[in-house]
Amino acid sequence: MSQNLFSEMRDHVVAALTAIVPDLSPEVLARVEVSPTRDPAHGDMATNAAMVAAKPAGQNPRALAQALAETLAGLPLLAQAEPAGPGFVNLRLSTDALLGQVPVILQAGESYGDSRFGGGTRVNVEYVSANPTGPMHIGHCRGAVVGDALAAVMAKAGFAVTTEYYINDAGGQVQALGWASYWRYLQAAGSTITPEEFEAQTPTGLQYRGDYLIPVGEALFREFGTSLAGPDLGLAEPSLWFETVRDRALTMMLVEIREDLALLGVQQKVFSSEAALLASGAADRVIGELEAKGLIYEGVLEPPKGKTPDDWEPRPQTLFRATDFGDDFDRPLRKSDGSNTYFANDIAYHADKIARGADILIDVLGADHGGYVSRMKAVVKAVSDGRVPLEVVLCQIVHVMRGGQPVRMSKRAGTFVTLRDLLDEVGRDAVRFTMLMRKSDAQMEFDLDQAVAQTRENPVFYVQYAHARCRSVLRAAVEQLGADAMTPDALAGADLSALDDAQEIALIRALMNWPRLIEGAAAAREPHRVAFYLYDLASEFHMLWNKGRDDTTLRFLQADDAAGTRARLALVTATATVIRSGLQVLGVTPAEEMR
RNA sequence: GCGCCCUUAGCUCAGUUGGAUAGAGCAACAGCCUUCUAAGCUGUGGGUCGGUGGUUCGAAUCCACCAGGGCGCGCCA
Incomplete structure (x- = not known):
């Protein structure tokens, strides 16, 4: 079947x-x-x-x-x-068809719901891609979880999925990271230079003042002593230290980001460096290709209507004809110093993803990048001659709530909520599941109190508890029936005709929705549907469990009815299997017991 | 001013791509709790789906306009 x-x-x-x-x-x-x-x-x-x-x-x-x-x-x-x-x-x-789904689940195991819906279409899902200039915060977290779960849903639905993190290690913010790290280095070396004095001597200012760069400065001091500092522990000539400091800082930030991602259970397959891509000449090459297609010109943009920036002045720029592909205006590729804009390099990166083999590109971005979408879609169309679509999943802002009050994410106020803080407080499973209890394009409130609650209000608890209850029943049954009678294969052969209660049938109906749900969630690029499905499934199971409280004949283990017990254990095993299958997609642990 | 996203019960949110009488949790109210796990359970009440038009067999869903919230708007990434 x-x-x-x-x-x-x-x-x-x-x-x-x-x-x-x-x-x-x-x-x-x-x-x-x-x-x-x-x-x-x-x-x-x-x-x-x-x-x-x-x-x-x-x-x-x-x-x-x-x-x-x-x-x-x-x-x-x-x-x-x-x-x-x-x-x-x-x-x-028919009863046979309905009950027949239970042994189908038992034999498929956690692969139940796998499908060939995607037809092996190659999908590249890029997510997080946070600047390696500081620790990950809650804003990154949502994209990380959504991207990770989306990739898993699509893989289960039969797409050939690659996951990717784009390291923005080439821009001005990385320059600023280098200078800020040097400041911490000088401090570690014992310099008494003030932030103001230091800032006055930098091209970037002192943008990153968070404590998180202190270990970077200390590490630099341990490795290099005072050799990177100037006279009297002042600033030395940048050519003597800048690349070294910047690269050490980048490396350490990236290690930290990867650690954070690992704690969250996220592990992209590919990490792509913007700097490496640039060094390979990829950006110039792609711009050359676009030029050959007649899509690049020198021109002057109109100021935005209604809100002209104070310092607006018409100036000629190297522009990509994004309007030919549905964008609102053409987009600049070069800064006035001749270097590439972020957009120009990102074109090269997306072209690279296509060249490595992708039929669909998906970018998971924060809502603050919404204005970036149309130009990126336009250029991907241009670069791939319309073959590869770029889809963008936008993740709206997360407001963190505690005790009904918003927790402000302010670096200055010291209430900056890092991803690690969040994980320490509520744990990986609750973070992941809660982030997926909202459509990604809707703003969400993350209620810290609810995420740690051990009650029905907390969906992750509710779902894990359902699985734990299943496992609890099965453990008890092993003592009664012996392990041999409890294997999925053995249970798949059970006579299921005892499953005739309306709630038992309702549970089976919920189970058989799983393959269909996977396809729908994958097609719509909406991993949150999996979380809601699991909540509904858990709800059906809990209802059956609770019904057995009033009506003891509905309890799973019936001492005087071996056939009925076997039938129900088959249903319980199937339920646990589907919950595990779903939690696996979401990257959430299926609890064996909860005490 | 323009573009994109959002607006569903008192609160937080779903709504299976246009389907049948719009759902869940919390809060409120009324009962129940000696148990395979009560870190509860069962039931009840609660709605002009932001508003107004339109499209068709049929609209929370699609289109137009309006109101409110968010994000963005020439060398930040």
Whole structure:
């Protein structure tokens, strides 16, 4: 039997529809859906086939639904098919088909829900890509979790996924990091120079004053002594120290970022350095290609309407014809000092991702990069001659709440919430799950109190608790039945006819939604659907558990009913399996017990 | 001023790409708790889906305009 009963049924529906109305276009057939019903009274599934085909077929939707229902009624999979509402066909699975999904899950294990939906399409998901100029904070965290889970969802759905982190180690902010690190170095060496005196002698100012660079300065002092300092521990000639200091600082920042990511359970496969890409000449090469396509020119931009910057003056720039590809205006590629803009280098980076083999590029970005999206999409279209789409998942701001009050993320006020602080306080599982309990393009409040709560209010607890309850039952059952009777294979052979309570059936219906949900979440690039699904699934399981409190005949372990116990253990094992499968996608630990 | 995102119950949010009577948790109210794990459970009330038009068999979902919130708007990344 198929893992995905919905797609299997859809094939039957399309076949039946085509038999009744032979000449439907592929476009019409593509709109045929078989979806779960909201109301169990409507059966297990419903199809809109009659409604989408009614107009092209020139038939009344109700009449078509009637004909479709009669054709489908003969399927062994179905117990009932009947027209309903404006032209739905409600489908009730046969008991065999419904219960049959349990051994399918047991045999598939955690691979249940894997699909070939993606068809091996090569997808490159880039996320985090924080500047290596400081520790990761909560703003980065959401993108990290969303990107990681999106990659996992798409991989499960049959895409060939690569994950990637772009290291912005080439721009002016890295210059500033070098200077700020040098200041900390001088301090470590015992210099008494004030920030103001130091800043006056730098080209970048002293942008990064956080304590996190103190260890960098100390490390530099340990390694080099006072040899990088000037006379009287003042500033030395930059050519004598700058590259060394900058590179040491970058390395240390990157180590820290990777540690933070590891603590969060995120590990991109590829780390790409902007500086290395630049050094290889990739940026000049790509700009040359665009030039050859006639997409680059020297021109002067109009000032933005309504809000002209104070220092606006018309000036000629090297521009990319983004407007040819749907952007609002053409975009500059060079700064006045002749170096590349961030955009220019990012073109090279995206071209590089394509050249390494990608059919779809996905960037997970913070909302503050929203204005960057249209130009990037435009240029990816240009570079790939329209072959590779760039999709952008924007993550909106996270407001951290404690005790109902917002926690301000202010470096000056010292309430800067780093990722590590957050992980220390609430733990990896709660951070990841909570970040995925919102659509990524909606602002979210992260309630610290809720994230650590051991109650139903906390979704991650609720889901992990469901898994722990399953495992608890199974542990108890081993003592009663012996381990041999408890393997998935053994349970897959169990007679399941004892599973006839409405709540048991509701749980099975929830389980069989999993493969369909994966495909939907992957197609929509919405990993949060997995978190919500798991919450719903956990809810169905808890409801069954609770029902057994009032009605002892519904408890999983029945001392005097071996067959019924085996059937229920099969269901419990299947439930635990799907929860694990889902948590695996989200990168959350399935708890064995919670005490 | 322009562009993008958002607005759903008192609060925080879902809503399966246009489907049937719009859902969940919290809060409120009413019951229940000697147990396979009560760090609870069951039930009830609660809505002009920001507003107004439009598209069609059918709209929270698509389009237009308006209101409110967020982000951005020529060499920061």
